Structures are given as C-alpha cells and as structure tokens.
Amino acid sequence: MANVKRKKVRKYRGSKTHGGGSMKKRRGAGNRGGRGNAGTGKRGDQNKPSIWKYDNYPKPGKHGFKTKNKIKQKPINLLDIERKFDRLLEKGIMKKKESFYILDLKDMKKNKLLGTGNITKKMKITTLYASASAVSKVKKAGGEVVILKPKKEKKDKQEQDKEINEEMPEQDAGQAKDKETKDKKEKTEKKIVGDKKEENKGLSENNNKINNQQIKKEQQARK
Secondary structure, eight states: OOOOOOOGGGGGTTOSSTTOSSTTTTOSSOSOSOSTTTTSSSSOGGGHHHHHTOTTOOOTTOOOOOOTTOOOOOEEEHHHHHHTHHHHHHHTSEEEETTEEEEEGGGGTOOEEEOSSOOOSOEEEEESEEOHHHHHHHHHTTOEEEESSOOOOOOOHHHHHHHHHHHHHHHHHHHHHHHHHHHHHHHHHHHHHHHHHHHHHHHHHHHHHHHHHHHHHHHHHHO
C-alpha cells in the first residue's frame, strides 16, 4: 500500500491562526513581501540589477501617455483597390461620373492611401491621408487625390532658425525707433522746463529793479 503524505495544513485544523501567531502578521494577503513589483527597486536601487536582465521588464515611469484625439490610421494600397475594382463598382462603393471613377475611402472604412502597386483607371479618391507615391501614381493615370485633412509639415530646425533671424532685425529696428522717439520727447520736455526757468528768472529781476527804484525814491523824499 502506497504511503499518502498528509498536507501540512491538516495539523492546523481548529487553530484560529494556523500557526501564524498574531492575526496582524498574516492578515488578508498572508505573510508575503508585497504585491506586484514590490521590492524590485522602483524606489530603492538595491534590487534593480536583479530585474534589469529581463527584456520585458516595464521600466518605472517610462510608459508615457497616449493622445486621446489621435486618429488611428487605416491604410489601403493602390494594389488592393485595383484588385477589388469590379466588386467596388457592383456594391456601389465606387461610382462612375463622366470619365472618372469616384471613390471615398471612408466607405471602405479606410483613411490612408498608400502607393504599393499601380492603378490603370482614372480615379478621384477622397481620403484623410495619402503618401506622396500614391498621389503621383494616381495623377500619372490621369486621376486626382483629394486630401481632406493634410498633415502639417514639420519645419526643419535650420528653417526655423532662419525665420527667427529674419524677424530679429525688424524687432531691433522697432526698438531703436522707440528709443529715438523717447529721447526726442525727453529733450523737448527739458527745453520747456528750461524756458520756464528763464522766464521766471527774468520776471524776478524786473521785480527787483522796480523795488530798488521805489526804495530810492522814498529815501530821497525823506531827505
């Protein structure tokens, strides 16, 4: 008869703490070191090397964020449109108007046109995004690509520096002009103040002469 090993927990039947001492020690989650990445060095550096060796380790604080308003691009190649051409006409997704075949990629649940493959029909394709090669191939076949929401072109750093340098002389000229106007204003104010002082000085001298003459007359009359 085979020996059956009893489970360790059997001897703790009827015990409230199962050999753990105080209930505070192993409350809830048991007597373990923490949850998740606790102790791996997120805040303490001592354990970091032990987990850096794993390629899929999520680096703390390096996750970034996702833009909420970003439009997810759903591309389709010219090759796929050429292959599905007859089917698109049958379903009414593509329509013929005069000499053009009109297609809105929104009806195919796509929003970006890519240039893999070639196209042989004159088509007018409406889309949110399109690669340069796709646009050139459609134009080469006599068609047209209507981009509803073109991407903003990023300016090179050299162009930005050039624009800033071109704007700076204009600003310097404006500042110099303002300074010149301010200096003229200050000179005019000083001149006005000086003229007033001279007028007051002349009046005071005349008053002194008149007073001296009156005093002399009074002295002569007394004699």
